[in-house]
Amino acid sequence: MxxxxxxxxxxxxxxxxxxxxxxxxxxxxxxxxxxxxxxxxxxxxxxxxxxxxxxxxxxxxxxxxxxxxxxxxxxxxxxxxxxxxxxxxxxxxxxxxxxxxxxxxxxxxxxxxxxxxxxxxxxxxxxxxxxxxxxxxxxxxxxxxxxxxxxxxxxxxxxxxxxxxxxxxxxxxxxxxxxxxxxxxxxxxxxxxxxxxxxxxxxxxxxxxxxxxxxxxxxxxxxxxxxxxxxxxxxGQPARDAAPPAAVPHRPSGTAVSLTGVTVPGRLRSVSLAAAGGEIVGLAGLQGSGHLAVLDAVCGRARPSAGEVRLPNGRSPRSARHAVTEGVAYISGDRKGRGLMLDKPLWENITSVSWLGQGRGGSMPRRARLIERAHGHLERLRIRGDVRARAGELSGGNQQKAVLAKWLDAAPSVLALDDPTRGVDVGARGELHGIVRDLASAGRVVLIASTDLAELVELCHRVLVFQHGRVVDTLDGDRLTEPELSLAMNAGFADPAL
Ligand SMILES: Nc1ncnc2c1ncn2[C@@H]1O[C@H](COP(=O)(O)OP(=O)(O)OP(=O)(O)O)[C@@H](O)[C@H]1O
Ligand SMILES: [Mg+2]
CATH class of the missing domain: 3.40.50.300 (P-loop containing nucleotide triphosphate hydrolases)
Structure with a gap:
């Protein structure tokens, strides 16, 4: 035709x-x-x-x-x-x-x-x-x-x-x-x-x-x-063997991120949970179940009406910007909305957050140094694009890698991921997973939500399942499989408010 x-x-x-x-x-x-x-x-x-x-x-x-x-x-x-x-x-x-x-x-x-x-x-x-x-x-x-x-x-x-x-x-x-x-x-x-x-x-x-x-x-x-x-x-070559699921030996180092009795109106009801350094914790649920509200609360994008969120340094995020300066990286698959300044060169995008994090006061790093640093990230993540090209010129998946690069550049202590590999090809998906595991083994806290259940099963040490703004189940070990996860997300737990 x-x-x-x-x-x-x-x-x-x-x-x-x-x-x-x-x-x-x-x-x-x-x-x-x-x-x-x-x-x-x-x-x-x-x-x-x-x-x-x-x-x-x-x-x-x-x-x-x-x-x-x-x-x-x-x-x-x-x-x-x-x-x-x-x-x-x-x-x-x-x-x-x-x-x-x-x-x-x-x-x-x-x-x-x-x-x-x-x-x-x-x-x-x-x-x-x-x-x-x-x-x-x-x-x-x-x-x-x-x-x-x-x-x-x-x-x-x-x-x-x-x-x-x-x-x-x-x-x-x-x-x-x-x-x-x-x-x-x-x-x-x-x-x-x-x-x-x-x-x-x-x-x-x-x-x-x-x-x-x-x-x-x-x-x-x-x-x-x-x-x-x-x-x-x-x-052009066989895929490298994927890293074994959740291969990171999990040596938790105390509570790093915690929610205590956190309520976000219409989204979370008095939720308490904790994640340790070195841990990759999955957040799962159907649309509107509250799992994404946890990410928002940790990233300072949703203000709890009750309860408390604590970051590894003991502080509570007051705003999205404040959370960034406290070392929280928020990486979303919704690139267009939150990820990149499409008109700006790639190097500027990639080095923009660490800027925020370093706060005012410090002297402006030389442009050439920033470009060099950005270039290092391009190589590490195999981003196909010129470091001086506008971010908008990259292919969709390469833009997503650039979002990740920008946060890696800021050396965050908490990674809040929402569909981080959306639109990323199989090869790069494995690479990104490897990076997330490395960050966890270096003691960072990783919270991840994903529409791709296989991603949660592969990466996480445990997955919290949400319904009606509450945690209704926790899957780990042998129970952490795609069918179990799907079942737990869809199972008809009674709405406690009804
Ligand atoms: N508007 C543009 N300006 C400059 N370069 C571009 C533009 N659009 C695409 N390119 C380049 O053309 C190449 C092919 O991009 P394309 O978007 O077709 O890839 P794709 O196969 O769709 O990738 P993805 O899986 O990431 O979506 C890439 O190197 C990309 O950087
Ligand atoms: Mg494309």
Whole structure:
């Protein structure tokens, strides 16, 4: 249905795509995988008219097309859900769904009409957002689903999903996978990008692998390729053996972070917990269960109405900024919102926090020294990008690594992680996990929430499960498995307030 061939794209000295082709067929889910920076997003941005290639052609049903922007692509039936979320945070949910003009009645935008058109698609995705809420207030997962909903409302023939499940909890991701297959079953051509390779294998009809801007495996039937083969094709070498789960011998060194009777209105109810230096503690729960409020309280982003939060130095975080100066690093997979200054060079981003931490007074380190320091982080985390390039020019996964680099540079005593490897490729995910383990064995405290349960099981010494703003279970040792975790999160513990 859609055939792209010989696509070439450079960004300055970087070759993002070097003669890449792909064919999308009606009724198929065609997955594209590759390391961070391999060129996946560039490919789909070209197909959907967001980016102009320097060379190559695109044919839709045999006719050559050249889209000048995403809107034009949409009008010809090519819809894209991009990796970086593009919701308009100040608009309501319904307004967000009709970016190219809301349905009108008698000249007026009709909320009822919007609702009528949107409802079947919302239902199919299992999304039930309050229609008048500002989109910016919704959790990341809902915003991600909302974008997919918006694309489907354009009634596309070609649907492009660039990491659609990176922010989704497992059940929502599974639902989306089912929807994706169903859409293909109705004759859509779907292009699907994801770093969750098992998910790719379940959803895809065919797989294309990109490496360094080139196709190294063109549209192979998914049934014919195994996971190991795929990883080897992506990395150009077999994956190094993953570090054994929770390999860090856990030598707790007293209580380092504690919550005592902490209540955050509407989110946490009189929660007490403690984490020791050297410990990696997981926080799990369904949306709104309170696990993320713990991170917020530790990072000074949520003020308890009762109770007390203590950091390793005995102080309580008074504000987000204060928490940073007290050595708390908050790393979120929601890069766009909280991570980086996209217009600023990478080195400035990476060295920005330690600045805050060192406080005023100290003399400004020389620029050349900062650049050198940032460069060291780039190498250590294998970030693909120039230290002087604007952070916004990095690929999504490399931006996420940059967020981590920036906090590592600040040598934090507490790591508060929320989906830290969202959108990060398998190779880098393992590296980041290794770094987290190293920090823990150096006596740091790590608190981690993740929609990726495998990540919690691999990394944590124990996982606290939250429901209704309380800890309802703690998993460790033999009980710390994905099925147990999922069960504990979903089990119907009675709401103590009911
Ligand atoms: N706007 C831009 N300006 C400069 N360089 C860019 C820009 N967009 C992408 N690049 C570069 O092009 C290369 C390919 O990036 P792309 O976003 O396509 O990777 P990707 O495969 O989608 O990676 P990820 O898995 O991290 O999302 C990277 O080296 C990236 O830094
Ligand atoms: Mg990308």
């Amino acid at each position: 859609l055939v792209a061939s010989g696509l070439v794209k450079h960004y300055g000295g970087v070759t993002a795509l070097d003669g890449v082709g792909i064919d999308l067929r009606a009724g198929e889910v065609h997955a594209v995988v590759g390391e961070n920076g391999a060129g996946k997003s560039t490919l789909v941005k070209i197909i959907s008219g967001v980016v102009r290639p320097e060379g190559g052609t695109i044919e839709l049903d045999g006719a050559r097309v050249r889209f000048s922007d995403a809107r034009q692509a949409a009008s010809q039936g090519v819809a894209i859900v991009s990796q970086e979320l593009m919701t308009y945070d100040d608009l309501t949910v319904l307004e967000n769904l009709f970016p190219y003009g809301a349905p009108r009645r008698g000249g007026l935008v009709s909320a009822r009409e919007m609702r009528r058109l949107a409802q079947p698609v919302l239902d199919e995705l299992g999304l039930d957002p309050p229609p008048h809420v500002r989109t910016g207030e919704l959790p990341l997962a809902d915003r991600q689903l909302l974008e997919i909903c918006r694309a489907l409302l354009q009634d596309p023939r070609v649907l492009i999903l660039d990491e659609p499940t990176s922010a989704l909890p497992r059940d929502a991701a599974a639902r989306l996978a089912a929807v994706t297959r169903r859409l293909a079953g109705r004759g859509l051509a779907v292009l699907y990008i994801s770093h969750f390779l098992e998910e790719v294998m379940r959803v895809a009809t065919r797989v294309t692998v990109l490496r360094d801007g080139k196709v190294v495996l063109p549209g192979a039937p998914a049934a014919d390729v195994g996971l190991d083969f795929l990883v080897t094709a992506m990395l």
